[in-house]
Amino acid sequence: MSVFVNKDSHVILQGFTGEHATFHAQDAIRIGTHVVGGVTPGKGGTTHLGLPVFDTVAEAVAETGADVSGVFVPPPFAADAVMEAIDAGIKVVVVIADGIPIQDMVRLQRYRQGKDCLVIGPNTPGIITPEECKVGIMPAHIYKKGRVGIVSRSGTLNYEATEQMAALGLGQTTSVGIGGDPVNGTDFVTVLRAFEADPATDAVVMIGEIGGPQEVAAARWAKENMEKPIIGFVAGVSAPAGRRMGHAGAIIAGEADTANAKMDAMEELGLYVARNPAHIGQTVLRALRENGIAY
Amino acid sequence: MNIHEYQAKDLLRSFGVPVPKGAVAYSDAQAANVAEDIGGDRWVVKAQIHAGGRGKAGGVKVANSVAEVRQITDEMLGTRLVTHQTGPEGSLVQRVWIEQAGEVKKEYYLGFVIDRGSQRITMIASSEGGMDIEQVNQTQPEKVVKEAVDPAIGLRDFQCRKVAAAIGLNGKLMPQAVKVMKAIYRCIRDKDALLAEINPLAVLGNGQLMALDAKINFDDNALYRQPQINEMRDFDEEDPKEVEASGHGLNYIALDGNIGCIVNGAGLAMATMDAITLHGGRPANFLDVGGGASPEKVTNACRIVLQDPNVKAILVNIFAGINRCDWIAKGLIQAMERLKIQAPMVVRLAGTNVEVGRELLTSSGLSFITAQNLDDAAARAVAALKR
Numbered sequence: 298m299s300v301f302v303n304k305d306s307h308v309i310l311q312g313f314t315g316e317h318a319t320f321h322a323q324d325a326i327r328i329g330t331h332v333v334g335g336v337t338p339g340k341g342g343t344t345h346l347g348l349p350v351f352d353t354v355a356e357a358v359a360e361t362g363a364d365v366s367g368v369f370v371p372p373p374f375a376a377d378a379v380m381e382a383i384d385a386g387i388k389v390v391v392v393i394a395d396g397i398p399i400q401d402m403v404r405l406q407r408y409r410q411g412k413d414c415l416v417i418g419p420n421t422p423g424i425i426t427p428e429e430c431k432v433g434i435m436p437a438h439i440y441k442k443g444r445v446g447i448v449s450r451s452g453t454l455n456y457e458a459t460e461q462m463a464a465l466g467l468g469q470t471t472s473v474g475i476g477g478d479p480v481n482g483t484d485f486v487t488v489l490r491a492f493e494a495d496p497a498t499d500a501v502v503m504i505g506e507i508g509g510p511q512e513v514a515a516a517r518w519a520k521e522n523m524e525k526p527i528i529g530f531v532a533g534v535s536a537p538a539g540r541r542m543g544h545a546g547a548i549i550a551g552e553a554d555t556a557n558a559k560m561d562a563m564e565e566l567g568l569y570v571a572r573n574p575a576h577i578g579q580t581v582l583r584a585l586r587e588n589g590i591a592y
Numbered sequence: 593m594n595i596h597e598y599q600a601k602d603l604l605r606s607f608g609v610p611v612p613k614g615a616v617a618y619s620d621a622q623a624a625n626v627a628e629d630i631g632g633d634r635w636v637v638k639a640q641i642h643a644g645g646r647g648k649a650g651g652v653k654v655a656n657s658v659a660e661v662r663q664i665t666d667e668m669l670g671t672r673l674v675t676h677q678t679g680p681e682g683s684l685v686q687r688v689w690i691e692q693a694g695e696v697k698k699e700y701y702l703g704f705v706i707d708r709g710s711q712r713i714t715m716i717a718s719s720e721g722g723m724d725i726e727q728v729n730q731t732q733p734e735k736v737v738k739e740a741v742d743p744a745i746g747l748r749d750f751q752c753r754k755v756a757a758a759i760g761l762n763g764k765l766m767p768q769a770v771k772v773m774k775a776i777y778r779c780i781r782d783k784d785a786l787l788a789e790i791n792p793l794a795v796l797g798n799g800q801l802m803a804l805d806a807k808i809n810f811d812d813n814a815l816y817r818q819p820q821i822n823e824m825r826d827f828d829e830e831d832p833k834e835v836e837a838s839g840h841g842l843n844y845i846a847l848d849g850n851i852g853c854i855v856n857g858a859g860l861a862m863a864t865m866d867a868i869t870l871h872g873g874r875p876a877n878f879l880d881v882g883g884g885a886s887p888e889k890v891t892n893a894c895r896i897v898l899q900d901p902n903v904k905a906i907l908v909n910i911f912a913g914i915n916r917c918d919w920i921a922k923g924l925i926q927a928m929e930r931l932k933i934q935a936p937m938v939v940r941l942a943g944t945n946v947e948v949g950r951e952l953l954t955s956s957g958l959s960f961i962t963a964q965n966l967d968d969a970a971a972r973a974v975a976a977l978k979r
Contacts (some may be wrong), residue, residue, distance in 0.1 A: 307766070317914065372813060398784055398814035399706055400743075406711045407743045422913060434883075436913045436943050452858020454910045457966060458944060464965075477858055480711045506859055509708045532862040535847075535869040536878070539677065543858025543880040545813065545845045551726050556866075573870050574863035575967030 299426035300446065300488070301415060302365055303388050306430050307389075309357045310335040311378050314345050317393075317434065321367075321437035322346055324433040328438075332436070354385035355537055365389045367432040375419060376401035377412030379482075390434045392418035392425025392482065395587040399545070402480040405438035409482075410473045416482025421474035421494065433474070443468020444592065445581060446492040449504035450511075450544070452476050454532060454574070458502055466565065467592060470498045477544030485515035493523045499524045499590045500518035502581060503568075505559060507533035508548045512559045516566040526584040529568040530577050531556040593810045594642045595824045598689040604781070608775040610768075623665035626690045627658045634693035637664045641683035642829045644807070645675035651685070654693055658809045661690060664787035679851030686828065691734065694802060699760060699792035702727050702773065704780045706787075712740040713780060715747070715773060719759040721792035735759075747777040755869040761801075768801040783821055783907070822850025833899055840892045841882055849874025851973050852897035852906040852935075854890070856881050856915050864909045869971035873977065876903045883914040890923025895931055906937040909966065917941045917949025925956045936961055936976035940969035 302308075308325070310318045313335020321347065326332050334349040334357055341352030351357040354366065368375055368390060375394040382390045397419045409416060422432015429438040435452065439459050445467055449455040450476050457463055459472065473488050475481055475483040476585045485503060492498045505512035512531060519527055533556040536542050549555055564570045569587075571580040585592050595603075601611040613630045613849040617623035627635050639651035646652050651673045655661040666687050672682035699721030707714035717737045720728045729736045737758045741747045749770055756762070756769040772793065781786045785807040794804045815822045815933060827835055837844030843858070847865075851873050855861035858880050865875040877900065881893050897903060910920050920941065927933060941949045953960045963969035 304593025320914075327883070351670065373816065375683050377626075395812045399786065399811050400713075400781070400784055400814065403706065403712060432860055434914050439943065449859070451857060451862075452912045452913060453855075453860035454863055456913060456943060457860055460911070461965075479708050480706065504859070506862060511708075530864060532859050535865040535875060536862055537845075537847065540845055542845065542862055542878055545811075547858055547862070573967070575965065575970070 298495050299568070300491040300498070301430060301431065301471065301473065301497050302424055302430040303426050304329060304331065304429040307331055307333045307361060307363045308365045308367065308430065308432055309333060309361065309363040310367045310369055311354065311382065313337050313350055314340060315369055317366045318367070318369035319463065321434050324437050328428055328431055330430045330531045333363055333483070344388065354381045354387065358385045358387065363387065364407065365432055366391070368392045369393065372396035376405045379405055379416060380408050383409060383412055387418065389415060391423045392416065393421065393422065393423060393434055394547045395420040397478065399478070399480055404446065406480065406482070407567055415487070417473060418476040418482060420478045421476035422455060424473045426471045427469055439463065440472060441468035444470060444497060444499040446495070446498045446501040447471050447472040447504070448488040448501065449474055450506050450546070451504060451532065454504050457574065458504060458577045461575070464580055465578050465582055467578070467581060470495060477506070477546055479546035485511050486518045489519055489523060489527070493525055498525065500584055500588070501582065502528045502577065505529070505531040505543065506547050507531070507536050507542065507556050508546050508550065508554050510553065513562045516563045516568055519568070526588050527585050528571060528577065528580050529560065529563040529570045530571045530574060531559040532574065558581070593812055593815065593821070593825055594829070595808055595810070596640045596642065597638060598640055599808055599824045600808045601803065601901065602663050603808065604779060604803060604806055605777065607779045609772055609803050610801060611806070612691040612694065614689055616687050617665060617691050618687050620669070621664045622668040622686060623690055624658050624662040627655070627661040630690070630692055634691045636691050637661055637668065638689045639668050639673050639685040640689055641673055641678070641685060641689045642826070643675050643677035643683055644674065645677050649673050649675040651675070657746060659712065672702065683829065690725040694794070695797035695798060696794045700761065701728070701791045702793045703787065703791065704776055704778065705788035705923045707740065707793035710740040712743065713777065714741065715739045715755055715777070717755045717759045721794070723776050725791065739949045741777065747774055753931040764799060765795060765801060772801055772803070773909065784811045784818050784883070785809060786811050807935040833896055837879070837896050840889060842889065842893055842896065843878070843880040843882065844896055845878040846900065847875050848902070849876045850902045850904045850977065854877045854879050854881060854893045854897060854904040854906065854908045856883070856885065856910050856912065860909065860911055864966065864970070867966055868907065868973060873970070873974035876900050885915050885919065885923070887919050887923035887926055891922055891927040891930065892923070894933065898933065898935070903935060905935050905973050905976040907969055907971055908937065908939045909939050910943070912941070912943035912945065917943065917945045918952060921952035925952065925958060928958045936979065938963050938969055938973045938976060940965065
């Protein structure tokens with residue numbers, strides 16, 4: 298089992314014929330992802346990587362039964378591409394672009410209201426269910442099938458946690474990057490809820506960073522609604538206030554935005570908190586042991 | 593991106609927000625001319641730097657004569673103003689804003705932000721003007737009123753009236769307040785701003801509402817479609833190393849430690865700084881090389897990090913996804929040779945093409961200190977300082 302994507306997902310890529318999309322479509326196919334085609338307006342009717350290319354998402358859905366889309370189009374056009382995917386009935390849209398204007402995201406979030414579609418990202422490495430389905434730009438080979446879910450704002454910290462877990466023999470059910478932007482499609486709570494409902498997931502790693510209220514809101518939600526242990530880490534203990542640390546959303550605007558305030562709150566709410574970024578793997582192990590979960 | 597107060601006031605005036613009569617000046621003589629041009633008998637001279645907290649730092653002064661305007665300007669220009677936001681080195685004052693001083697009866701706070709909780713443009717208002725709104729929110733949360741705007745419908749008059757009434761802008765002030773609120777909303781929406789703040793919004797002796805200060809912050813990701821805003825950028829207000837880094841596609845932020853950091857990804861870059869701190873060291877900078885970094889880009893990263901004279905050791909931490917460890921290694925070798933780097937360099941590589949990358953570093957014969965993982969890398973970097 299897994300969350301959001303699996304071996305049965307029918308995946309298309311928007312901006313399919315671009316360099317990154319091509320490279321990562323090949324990597325995705327290599328691990329078994331069911332990529333059924335792609336969309337590049339103006340190139341409909343051609344083939345790419347031996348797969349059909351369509352002018353519109355609606356045509357791709359009609360012809361291939363696609364239900365998941367990886368959006369690889371550049372930031373100025375990304376929000377429009379996501380709306381097109383939602384309009385065409387895609388159920389999971391993964392937005393890779395780093396640099397979408399925030400008000401485009403505000404309008405996109407409004408457009409989504411009442412529509413049944415999960416938008417993951419933007420500014421995310423994507424989502425991967427190891428050995429089944431990758432929609433994104435992460436190095437698929439570092440992820441191994443296992444029983445721990447990962448959800449993170451940062452891409453590279455997601456890889457870091459994955460490697461630390463691999464060194465201890467731990468793999469993932471699914472790993473989700475919700476992205477580093479201040480307004481994003483999916484919050485931590487949505488992903489935690491899915492992991493809680495997934496019988497194959499025993500524990501969840503939640504990796505946050507400075508800025509915004511999401512981590513603490515998720516920890517508060519989890520205290521009331523989750524049985525499974527959560528391992529938390531928040532990056533940026535050493536970050537200065539008022540500076541945007543790489544990610545558009547990583548900025549300390551007030552005391553509650555700091556890494557220590559978030560990790561203190563997480564601890565109070567019953568999470569296993571790794572205070573050192575190098576200790577995420579061993580904290581997962583401790584959480585599994587203390588909860589009597591075999592691994 | 594931040595802009596100066598005078599730019600923010602000009603912009604807001606163009607949207608219909610009432611601001612005091614004023615102009616910018618670059619010399620004491622020009623300041624005297626400005627004061628005479630705008631008229632009146634009392635003026636405010638305000639140092640134009642991006643940082644807040646100018647008032648307490650002596651960057652805002654009232655003048656009772658044109659001669660005094662001239663004298664205050666002469667004293668302010670060319671000094672480095674140190675506020676709680678500038679750091680100890682302060683910010684150089686290169687221009688001042690001169691405006692008519694009015695009689696202030698009451699001060700309010702009015703701002704618009706993109707609120708991360710509601711994911712909408714949200715109006716924030718308070719009867720407690722002239723104070724730090726964050727502080728008011730903590731000590732008197734009942735005095736801070738918030739109203740989110742549905743982007744499909746826009747800010748409605750009734751919402752403005754509701755907020756105005758809640759902070760006590762009643763009667764004849766209400767129609768003025770509605771006009772000001774809608775004007776600021778149009779500004780933040782049309783110009784892709786992240787924050788537009790009037791603090792204080794004052795009621796003057798003549799019963800008129802007036803924006804006495806203005807702060808606007810814009811979305812860097814939207815500057816490609818905001819040429820007018822892009823032109824307002826003042827590079828003098830930014831760290832030259834940060835400006836140069838962004839020209840090379842690198843995200844660099846100077847800090848005050850002595851271990852230079854070169855990392856890929858914002859999250860890992862922060863975590864690397866955190867790991868250094870946990871080992872008792874202090875990071876000299878945040879640096880994200882981004883994705884698909886070429887050897888040239890990595891060499892540039894080394895050069896920028898080493899421009900900081902405090903840097904005594906370098907920690908390179910790369911977990912390659914769309915990056916390639918072999919390209920990173922080539923860039924580091926090139927940097928070592930071209931820049932003749934003397935400082936110890938600790939390198940941790942992981943991910944795509946890691947074997948090739950490590951082999952390149954080893955066979956180069958150069959004195960890289962290789963690390964196995966994040967913890968090991970931070971420990972070795974801190975230890976390298978003591979050699």
